Amino acid sequence: MSQAHERPTLEAVARLAGVSRATVSRVVNGSPKVAEPIRSAVRRAVEELGYIPNAAARSLVTQRTDSIALVLPESASRVFSDDPFFPSIIHGVSQELDAADKQLVLMMTNTVAGYERVERYTTARHVDGVLFASTHGVDPLPGQLARLGVPVVVTGRPLGRSAVPYVDVDHVGGVRAAVRHLLETGHSRIATIAGPQDMVAGIDRLAGYRAELRGSDRRSIVAVGDFTRESGATAMRQLLEDDPLLDAVFVASDLMAHGAITTLRELGRRIPEDVAVVGFDDFDISRYTDPPLTTVRQPILELGRELARQLLRVIAGEEVPPAVVLPTELVVRASA
Amino acid sequence: MSQAHERPTLEAVARLAGVSRATVSRVVNGSPKVAEPIRSAVRRAVEELGYIPNAAARSLVTQRTDSIALVLPESASRVFSDDPFFPSIIHGVSQELDAADKQLVLMMTNTVAGYERVERYTTARHVDGVLFASTHGVDPLPGQLARLGVPVVVTGRPLGRSAVPYVDVDHVGGVRAAVRHLLETGHSRIATIAGPQDMVAGIDRLAGYRAELRGSDRRSIVAVGDFTRESGATAMRQLLEDDPLLDAVFVASDLMAHGAITTLRELGRRIPEDVAVVGFDDFDISRYTDPPLTTVRQPILELGRELARQLLRVIAGEEVPPAVVLPTELVVRASA
DNA sequence: TCTCTCCCTGAAAGCGCTCTCACGTGCGGC
DNA sequence: GCCGCACGTGAGAGCGCTTTCAGGGAGAGA
Numbered sequence: 223m224s225q226a227h228e229r230p231t232l233e234a235v236a237r238l239a240g241v242s243r244a245t246v247s248r249v250v251n252g253s254p255k256v257a258e259p260i261r262s263a264v265r266r267a268v269e270e271l272g273y274i275p276n277a278a279a280r281s282l283v284t285q286r287t288d289s290i291a292l293v294l295p296e297s298a299s300r301v302f303s304d305d306p307f308f309p310s311i312i313h314g315v316s317q318e319l320d321a322a323d324k325q326l327v328l329m330m331t332n333t334v335a336g337y338e339r340v341e342r343y344t345t346a347r348h349v350d351g352v353l354f355a356s357t358h359g360v361d362p363l364p365g366q367l368a369r370l371g372v373p374v375v376v377t378g379r380p381l382g383r384s385a386v387p388y389v390d391v392d393h394v395g396g397v398r399a400a401v402r403h404l405l406e407t408g409h410s411r412i413a414t415i416a417g418p419q420d421m422v423a424g425i426d427r428l429a430g431y432r433a434e435l436r437g438s439d440r441r442s443i444v445a446v447g448d449f450t451r452e453s454g455a456t457a458m459r460q461l462l463e464d465d466p467l468l469d470a471v472f473v474a475s476d477l478m479a480h481g482a483i484t485t486l487r488e489l490g491r492r493i494p495e496d497v498a499v500v501g502f503d504d505f506d507i508s509r510y511t512d513p514p515l516t517t518v519r520q521p522i523l524e525l526g527r528e529l530a531r532q533l534l535r536v537i538a539g540e541e542v543p544p545a546v547v548l549p550t551e552l553v554v555r556a557s558a
Numbered sequence: 559m560s561q562a563h564e565r566p567t568l569e570a571v572a573r574l575a576g577v578s579r580a581t582v583s584r585v586v587n588g589s590p591k592v593a594e595p596i597r598s599a600v601r602r603a604v605e606e607l608g609y610i611p612n613a614a615a616r617s618l619v620t621q622r623t624d625s626i627a628l629v630l631p632e633s634a635s636r637v638f639s640d641d642p643f644f645p646s647i648i649h650g651v652s653q654e655l656d657a658a659d660k661q662l663v664l665m666m667t668n669t670v671a672g673y674e675r676v677e678r679y680t681t682a683r684h685v686d687g688v689l690f691a692s693t694h695g696v697d698p699l700p701g702q703l704a705r706l707g708v709p710v711v712v713t714g715r716p717l718g719r720s721a722v723p724y725v726d727v728d729h730v731g732g733v734r735a736a737v738r739h740l741l742e743t744g745h746s747r748i749a750t751i752a753g754p755q756d757m758v759a760g761i762d763r764l765a766g767y768r769a770e771l772r773g774s775d776r777r778s779i780v781a782v783g784d785f786t787r788e789s790g791a792t793a794m795r796q797l798l799e800d801d802p803l804l805d806a807v808f809v810a811s812d813l814m815a816h817g818a819i820t821t822l823r824e825l826g827r828r829i830p831e832d833v834a835v836v837g838f839d840d841f842d843i844s845r846y847t848d849p850p851l852t853t854v855r856q857p858i859l860e861l862g863r864e865l866a867r868q869l870l871r872v873i874a875g876e877e878v879p880p881a882v883v884l885p886t887e888l889v890v891r892a893s894a
Numbered sequence: 895t896c897t898c899t900c901c902c903t904g905a906a907a908g909c910g911c912t913c914t915c916a917c918g919t920g921c922g923g924c
Numbered sequence: 925g926c927c928g929c930a931c932g933t934g935a936g937a938g939c940g941c942t943t944t945c946a947g948g949g950a951g952a953g954a
Contacts, residue, residue, distance in 0.1 A: 229707070231940055242904045247942060257902065272706075277682040278623070279940035281614035282909045289663070289684070298652050302645035309638030309645070316634050316666060325679060327625070328664045330652060343661060346613040348625070370608075371565070567910055578934045583912060593932065615910035618939045 230271040239267035250275060281347075289325040290315075290533060291349040293340055295357055298330045305449065305477055306505055307522060311355050311377065314526020322534055324350070337363065345370055351533045353377075359420040373536040377529055378422045379545065387536070389528045389546045393423060396518035396550030397430025400472050400500045403516075403552055405438055409470035409498055413443035415457040415482060417474040424449075427474040427502060443468060447478045454481025462489060469497055470558065476503035476517055483511065483557070498558035513556035520550045566607040575603035586611060617683075625661040626651075626869060627685040629676055631693055634666045641785065641813055642841055643858060647691050647713065650862020658870050660686070673699065681706055687869045689713075695756040709872040713865055714758045715881065723872070725864045725882045729759060732854035732886030733766030736808050736836045739852075739888055741774055745806035745834055749779035751793040751818060753810040760785075763810040763838060779804060783814045790817025798825060805833055806894065812839035812853055819847065819893070834894035849892035856886045 232250075236243045241260060248256050249264040250273075256264075267273075281287045292315055294301050294308055301308040316326050327349055329340050344352045344367055351373035354364050360382045368374045368386050376388045404412050414431045417424030428444070435442050445460045447453030454473060458481065461468060473479035479501030483493060491497045493513055501508060504519035528546055535542045568586075572579045577596060584592050585600040586609075592600075603609075617623045628651055630637050630644055637644040652662050663685055665676050680688045680703055687709035690700050696718045704710045704722050712724045740748050750767045753760030764780070771778050781796045783789030790809060794817065797804060809815035815837030819829060827833045829849055837844060840855035864882055871878045 232942095233940080243941080244904060244906095244943075245902085248903090251942085255902065260903085274678060274681045276618070276940050277679075277684045278614045278617035279909090280942080282612070282618055282911085282940080283942045285909085287614070298649045302642070302649050306638070312664075313634045313638055316664075320667070320672065323675065325684070326664055328648075328652075328662055331656070336656065339659065342610060343613075345610045348613045348661070568912095569910080579911080580913075580934060580936095581932085584933090587912085591932065596933085612910050615939090616912080618910080618941085619912045621939085 230273045231276070232273075235264065235267045235271055235273050238271060239264045285347070287348060287350055288323065289327050289349045290319055290351050290353060290530070291327045291329055291340075291344055292353045292355065293344075293363075294328070294330045294355050295332055295337075295361065296330060297332045300332070301330050304451070307503075308355065310522040311526040311529070314523040314528075315353060315530045316526075317523075318527045318530035318534070322530075324534070341367075344372055347372075351375075351537045353529055353533055355529075356421065356423075358418075373533060375529055375533040375536060375542075377525060379426075381422060381425075385544075387532055387542050387544050387546075389525060389532060389548070390422070391520040391525060391548045392550045393426035393520075394430035394433065396502065396520065396552065397427050397472065397474075398434040399550075399552040400502070400516075400518050401431055401434035403554065404470045404472065404498060404500060404558060405434070405440070407498065407558070410440060411443065411465060411468040412440055412470045412472065413445070413461045413465065413468045415454055415461065415471060415473040415478050416444055416446045417478075418448050419446065424474065431472055447474070447481075449475045449478060451477045451481040451484075454478025455485045456481075458482035458485035459489075470499075471497060472500045472502075474502050476501040476505045476508045476515060479508075479515055479517070479557075480511060483515075494556065494558050500552075500558045504553055509555070511557075516555045516558040517553055518550050519553050521548050524548060565612075566609045567612070568609075571600065571603045571607055571609050574607065575600045621683070623684060623686055624659065625663050625685045626655055626687050626689065626866070627663045627665055627676075627680055628689045628691065629680075629699075630664070630666045630691050631668055631673075631697065632666060633668045636668070637666050640787070643839075644691065646858040647862040647865070650859040650864075651689060651866045652862075653859075654863045654866035654870070658866075660870070677703075680708055683708075687711075687873045689865055689869055691865075692757065692759075694754075709869060711865055711869040711872060711878075713861060715762075717758060717761075721880075723868060723878050723880050723882075725861060725868060725884070726758070727856040727861060727884045728886045729762035729856075730766035730769065732838065732856065732888065733763045733808065733810075734770040735886075735888040736838070736852075736854050737767055737770035739890065740806045740808065740834060740836060740894060741770070741776070743834065743894070746776060747779065747801060747804040748776055748806045748808065749781070749797045749801065749804045751790055751797065751807060751809040751814050752780055752782045753814075754784045755782065760810060767808055783810070783817075785811045785814060787813045787817040787820075790814025791821045792817075794818035794821035795825075806835075807833060808836045808838075810838050812837040812841045812844045812851060815844070815851055815853070815893075816847060819851075830892065830894050836888075836894045840889055845891070847893075852891045852894040853889055854886050855889050857884050860884060 232243045232246050236246045246264050249261050319326050354376040364374050364376050364386045365384050374386050376386055379390050416428040443465050445457035447457040473482050486497055493499055501515050501517035504517045508515035508517050532542050568579045568582050572582045582600050585597050655662050690712040700710050700712050700722045701720050710722050712722055715724055715726050752764040779801050781793035783793045809818050822833055829835055837851050837853035840853045844851035844853050868878050
């Protein structure tokens with residue numbers, strides 16, 4: 223039962239194998255400069271005692287922990303809501319970390335106390351580096367950690383200046399393609415349901431919409447949501463009040479687009495005949511909705527992977543570009 | 559930039575404050591036996607230098623890491639599929655750990671290499687304890703870790719004998735209530751779509767179905783799925799081939815129930831008039847399906863919380879019951 | 895046969911912290 | 925006025941590991 227305290231140390235292995243601690247350490251860490259007979263003797267001793275190196279002792283001297291923190295500045299309920307964004311990020315990150323034999327430490331929090339914990343935990347060198355996903359507004363923590371010498375990479379172009387490398391997708395390009403598509407298919411009153419304006423994704427997608435319309439003579443019609451299904455439904459209702467004759471809407475997230483479609487249906491609008499709808503995300507379910515959703519695909523899984531890859535590079539001391547922007551792509555289906 | 563190496567140690571703080579390392583340590587750890595003037599002098603020095611204790615050094619002597627591993631023996635894609643089971647578990651666990659100021663280390667893997675990593679990581683004392691969710695078949699790892707003195711708690715009654723404490727829900731009780739409901743509402747040919755038979759949840763729910771039918775003169779009609787929507791659809795088709803006259807089906811998971819409903823619809827069966835359907839889980843969406851799903855509610859979030867609570871107790875050296883079984887409850891809606 | 899290398903191996907220093915133990919000071923009680 | 929007792933503080937050991945440095949032995953060249 224409580225053999226807990228009898229866990230063998232390097233010392234014990236060394237004694238059993240009749241060598242020094244240094245030699246055991248070398249064998250365990252795969253140093254090439256140990257003669258074969260000794261190496262196998264040590265291996266046998268390790269096996270026999272079931273020796274596993276103590277992580278804390280090792281980190282203390284190597285200054286590495288082989289773990290990476292992924293900080294999601296959201297409540298756990300939000301992270302695991304029906305929005306697959308975070309799960310995909312986690313998935314992508316964990317793929318890369320697995321390959322690099324690193325551990326993932328998940329930190330979800332949207333409270334001040336939680337944030338302080340994140341700060342303590344990461345600067346206490348519990349982890350070799352920190353990843354931030356989806357930061358709202360101007361978050362000082364990433365920059366602060368970076369200044370303390372902690373490797374940091376974030377998703378989403380940071381608001382405000384920041385020396386922290388980031389990975390993002392081409393929001394503006396994707397949105398412009400979407401709006402252009404609506405223009406080219408003959409729509410004249412193109413509204414948008416924007417995302418929250420304290421998040422880069424929200425800001426940039428609205429900017430893309432405005433930029434593309436500016437080239438035409440159409441005016442912009444805007445409502446703002448918070449990326450949830452419900453907010454999409456509400457915003458759609460509002461848009462129709464503002465302009466009952468609108469004939470297309472670009473919605474800044476698929477989830478909001480689903481909400482918008484519900485509202486349009488309720489109000490008797492046909493899609494796409496009366497109102498064309500384009501989303502942004504390309505979630506799996508968008509393929510199966512009725513009608514299948516035309517949307518801008520952003521490679522979220524890849525975003526997570528790239529995020530992890532960049533951090534691993536920073537940790538390895540390699541030079542990394544200040545920004546990596548992944549392409550987005552318009553996927554035309556039946557809704558527009 | 560690379561102030562990384564200039565990070566202050568206890569020693570530095572002690573020097574600045576003009577006291578010994580021991581005293582600084584006491585202040586940092588909130589020991590009551592330090593005189594006020596000295597305490598504040600130390601506090602000031604800590605503040606001034608931005609001192610944060612090194613986690614590895616601390617763990618090395620305290621033997622604690624204040625982190626907990628949650629092992630999900632599934633691929634990340636499965637964990638973050640549309641089945642909200644794992645997300646809810648994670649959510650519940652993280653609620654409790656947050657409250658206890660512990661960190662969550664997520665380990666998802668279904669590969670042998672990944673499993674070895676889990677073993678190394680946890681026995682290297684990277685974490686103070688380990689939580690296992692949803693173990694398939696007979697998994698030796700939990701017991702093995704427990705034997706090494708690592709605190710372990712699992713979800714789901716382990717198959718085979720095991721000295722590891724577990725938390726589970728009352729599968730059998732819930733299923734019996736469901737089947738009883740079908741009997742009482744006059745159904746005579748009650749089939750079931752069971753879950754995978756290498757998982758306790760699958761086994762127990764099938765056992766509950768059989769146990770309840772045994773008391774009646776109805777025969778059992780069984781198909782097996784793997785808890786996914788698709789497998790539910792397929793299994794339903796098979797059941798209808800086996801017995802075209804069946805008038806009710808108990809499905810061992812909501813997701814499979816949704817699949818089964820799709821199939822029933824496709825084949826022109828009305829629900830519940832022709833075939834009554836009862837699920838198991840009570841996922842959020844089951845309230846909104848057409849018709850709303852009658853199902854057995856299992857408290858998954860609470861399962862996660864209880865899991866974490868038990869582990870924290872084990873870590874604290876408290877006695878814990880070998881098993882905690884949370885109640886399930888039949889929720890009657892329109893589908894049966 | 896002797897010396898010079900080149901490998902291997904071991905001794906020992908420390909990584910940064912906690913915690914036991916011993917010691918000094920100031921106080922009250924007799 | 926002296927002793928004893930708290931109470932606070934510091935010295936130092938040690939957690940388990942890596943890594944430098946020096947030394948011993950074997951082999952090669954002279």
